[in-house]
Amino acid sequence: MDERENNQGHEAALARLAALAGIAPDYHDTEGQRRALTPSARAGVLRALGHDPCSPGAVRDAVAALELAPWREPLPPIAVLPPAGRAGGVAVVLAAPAPAAPLRWRIALEDGARREGSAAVAALPAPARAPAHAPDRSGLRLTLPLPADLPPGYHRLEISCGATAAITTLVQPPASAWRPDWLAAGRREWGIGAALFALWSRHSWGIGDFVDLGALARLAAGWGARLVGINPLHAPLPGETADPNPYRPSSRRFLNPLHLDLAALGAMVPPDAAWPPPDGPPPGAGVDYALVHRRKHAALAAAFDGGQWDAAGFAEFRHAGGEALERFALFNALAEHFAPRPWRDWPAALARPDAPGIAAFRRTHATPIAYHAWLQWIAERQLAEAARAGAGLYRDLALGVDPDGADVWADPAQFLSGARIGAPPDAFARAGQDWGLPVPDPRALRADGYAPFIAALRANLRHAAALRIDHVMGLDRLYVIPAGADARDGAYLRYPLADLLGILTLESHRQRCLLVGEDLGTVPDGLRARLDAAAVLSTRLLLFERWPDGLFRRPGTYPRLALAAFATHDLPTFRGWWEGRDLPPEAAAARAHERALLLAALADRGLAPAGVDAATTDDPAALAALLHAIHQFLARGPSALVLASLGDLLAETVQLNHPGMAAEAANWRHRYRLPMEGLGSDSLARSLTAAIATARAGAMDGEP
Missing domain, CATH: 3.20.20.80 (Glycosidases)
Structure with a gap:
């Protein structure tokens, strides 16, 4: 194998290791452009995770270890089920061939009640074989279905099947977050x-x-x-x-x-x-x-x-x-x-x-x-x-x-x-x-x-x-x-x-x-x-809610499940923004254009204050009128x-x-x-x- 093939093999192994470690290969930035993972960033994060990206042998060993990790535990240390009302299950690892004895399970609910049952191992869904490099290729990783009507809470799951016995915490979330x-x-x-x-x-x-x-x-x-x-x-x-x-x-x-x-x-x-x-x-x-x-x-x-x-x-x-x-x-x-x-x-x-x-x-x-x-x-x-x-x-x-x-x-x-x-x-x-x-x-x-x-x-x-x-x-x-x-x-x-x-x-x-x-x-x-x-x-800020051409979105476009506001602690107050206090002097013209766009949005909803234009600053009465308009603009929305x-x-x-x-x-x-x-x-x-x-x-x- 020549040096080029070695490099290609090492690159493929690095890509596999990064994927197994949870490092994203790319992302889309705020302007919708795809940004690919750089080799230096990948290497740096792998080092932070304890891997040596420069050693082909270490990379191969790390890939093998991560591929085998799901097969090393009969039950995960904690299992969070899908939201209440949806069918869910827990990954279970057993030795193969499939034991003749059933897989028995018992759930101790938080309130003291118990649920229990059993399943034939051969009938469990989605069986998968261990990776080819596993020391024991006879393992089975199965999905144990659990009741869809478990009450929300932290429960205790116990399983036993032949020589395998394990316990884990089982989390049943509600259908959604609490709504007042x-x-x-x-x-x-x-x-x-x-x-x-x-x-x-x-x-x-x-x-x-x-x-x-x-x-x-x-x-x-x-x-x-x-x-x-x-x-x-x-x-x-x-x-x-x-x-x-x-x-x-x-x-x-x-x-x-x-x-x-x-x-x-x-x-x-x-x-x-x-x-x-x-x-x-x-x-x-x-x-x-x-x-x-x-x-x-x-x-x-x-x-x-x-x-x-x-x-x-x-x-x-x-x-x-x-x-x-x-x-x-x-x-x-x-x-x-x-x-x-x-x-x-x-x-x-x-x-x-x-x-x-x-x-x-x-x-x-x-x-x-x-x-x-x-x-x-x-x-x-x-x-x-x-x-x-x-x-x-x-x-x-x-x-x-x-x-x-x-x-x-x-x-x-x-x-x-x-x-x-x-x-x-x-x-x-x-x-x-x-x-x-x-x-x-x-x-x-x-x-x-x-x-x-x-x-x-x-x-x-x-x-x-x-x-x-x-x-x-x-x-x-x-x-x-x-x-x-x-x-x-x-x-x-x-x-x-x-x-x-x-x-x-x-x-x-x-x-x-x-x-x-x-x-x-x-x-x-x-x-x-x-x-x-x-x-x-969701959080929706008026300052950020813009169309691609810079026009302000109307609050009617904000989602119902949202908190709407003008800005946050990391952004200027309305007066600071209107007066351009967050900008260098050379950006004054750009801010004047933004003020005009905001006034257009307010006018579209019948809220633009009379006698105020994009050049109006340092006028307490105009500022008060603008503050009223901005808050009504947001408050009329569905958020x-x-x-x-x-x-x-x-x-x-x-x-x-x-x-x-x-x-x-x-x-x-x-x-x-x-x-x-x-x-x-x-x-x-x-x-x-x-x-x-x-x-x-x-x-x-x-x-x-």
């Missing part, structure tokens, strides 16, 4: 989106807190809103220099203690800890995270040390939190002890939860560990109170976590080494995006019965009327940037969409929580249809939800986050121009919310 009564009845609702850190009141300590959130929920309910949407509440890394980005948390399972309201602790906080001054920090100053951290933790530590709290209640909470809470609190204590060193630079004896020095550290640092658990107890209580205050909370589950944070430290095997999550180049970011988030390992996720995914869901569905799934495309695939590469040379890695979507819908029913998928950017073909069938609302941002209700210009800017920039630091005490009397906010409520209750614009 108003959605099932065909009503259209609306909500207010706000950044919790940007809220403030005369009693809050430099950052929005859970009591501020409760006040906004009450105000929103009074205006007729169904929901209040907020940024992720996930716990950041401990320490005053932690990245404030709520989409890069230390843990997605626990809460950010900076949002604790000190006044709500009452006598627990020493009188001399009072801060800030009576009128509060000026909103223009932004959130000073380092100062907030120092002040709040000094007061909270004094309250903890004072012991004027329900010890029995805390003990019960800590017991219920189990090992997950203990590990999180332990990590925070370790991170403070070794600050500013990341956990990978800690002594080997303390660098992982099962390291030999951990037990001694737990004993000698019991107080700081208890303190961090106590913070979660207080935060959980205050969030629960805010959730009961008025409009329901629309929470946000971030896509990933900080590689230096608690979730990765607690279980690093759940993540690929060196690779990062990002997004490919598109019209929004021509060089692509590198989010610096570690890549979940789909193999480890499945092997662990999807436990980390389930735990994160449960933590964020709690106290929520709706949950936003950030970058919902991650249920199906993630754009992986290999170590040493940039975002232009990544590849898509597949994830078990059917399994993850089934678990997501099941958990939504358990918490009676509506689901919204953030399906923006490069969306896989067919994913939106899958989400729609599962009753997961189940419309979300109005608090920044737009206050006619603000500041963009909360500029993707790609460094953490030291102004991202995530904005404070709204009015305190909570002034929102209810603001004339623009009141008139806009009244207009939205009227339009949502009125006739629906169903025309294109």
Whole structure:
């Protein structure tokens, strides 16, 4: 065999290995162009998965191992069935020839009931032989049909057949995600989106807190809103220099203690800890995270040390939190002890939860560990109170976590080494995006019965009327940037969409929580249809809903199962967009053209304000009229939800986050121009919310 044939054989083996590993050979970008997988991206992702793409022998061995993997387990570690009402089955591996004894199965349902039956092995559907290179080619991989009327839940499946016996977790999803009564009845609702850190009141300590959130929920309910949407509440890394980005948390399972309201602790906080001054920090100053951290933790530590709290209640909470809470609190204590060193630079004896020095550290640092658990107890209580205050909370589950944070430290095997999550180049970011988030390992996720995914869901569905799934495309695939590469040379890695979507819908029913998928950017073909069938609302932004020629789509074209909004936290406010504050000066002409297109869309629906044209800027009356028109434009559409941002209700210009800017920039630091005490009397906010409520209750614009 010559060198050319060797190279061709190695290339074929690499392609086979990539396919078995779940690396997509191509994708379609946001403009519909096919982008093929590059050899360097394929090699980089294979290395992240633990393969050696340069060694023909290693590649052949890896292909053989992956081909044999389905034959090595009598039952999978977890089996997620099709949605309720559809016939489903589980893959079973038996030794061949077909045993004469029947295959017996028994399901222990979650409610204690049992189902059982048997089947003749020879009659089971779709038998397949093991690969030719298998050590024992006599294996059979069959499909065991199961009852289609199993109740939704987590059940236990046991099988036995001859010498084979196995047990697995069986997940039966519902037919679709939970739908609240108003959605099932065909009503259209609306909500207010706000950044919790940007809220403030005369009693809050430099950052929005859970009591501020409760006040906004009450105000929103009074205006007729169904929901209040907020940024992720996930716990950041401990320490005053932690990245404030709520989409890069230390843990997605626990809460950010900076949002604790000190006044709500009452006598627990020493009188001399009072801060800030009576009128509060000026909103223009932004959130000073380092100062907030120092002040709040000094007061909270004094309250903890004072012991004027329900010890029995805390003990019960800590017991219920189990090992997950203990590990999180332990990590925070370790991170403070070794600050500013990341956990990978800690002594080997303390660098992982099962390291030999951990037990001694737990004993000698019991107080700081208890303190961090106590913070979660207080935060959980205050969030629960805010959730009961008025409009329901629309929470946000971030896509990933900080590689230096608690979730990765607690279980690093759940993540690929060196690779990062990002997004490919598109019209929004021509060089692509590198989010610096570690890549979940789909193999480890499945092997662990999807436990980390389930735990994160449960933590964020709690106290929520709706949950936003950030970058919902991650249920199906993630754009992986290999170590040493940039975002232009990544590849898509597949994830078990059917399994993850089934678990997501099941958990939504358990918490009676509506689901919204953030399906923006490069969306896989067919994913939106899958989400729609599962009753997961799509996200439709007016700024992005355009025809190929740039014309704005009318909201009548938006799907019923959707959340419609003008923009998101990563995009300008309406005023900022209209005035071109997000653009360099040389793009002013292009923005004027876009303004004209938007005015044409408004005019088409009889909503264009009189006397306003594409050149109109810096006119408060015109801006107010435009804000009314835009919100009515969206509110008349068929989409189940419309979300109005608090920044737009206050006619603000500041963009909360500029993707790609460094953490030291102004991202995530904005404070709204009015305190909570002034929102209810603001004339623009009141008139806009009244207009939205009227339009949502009125006739629906169903025309294109």
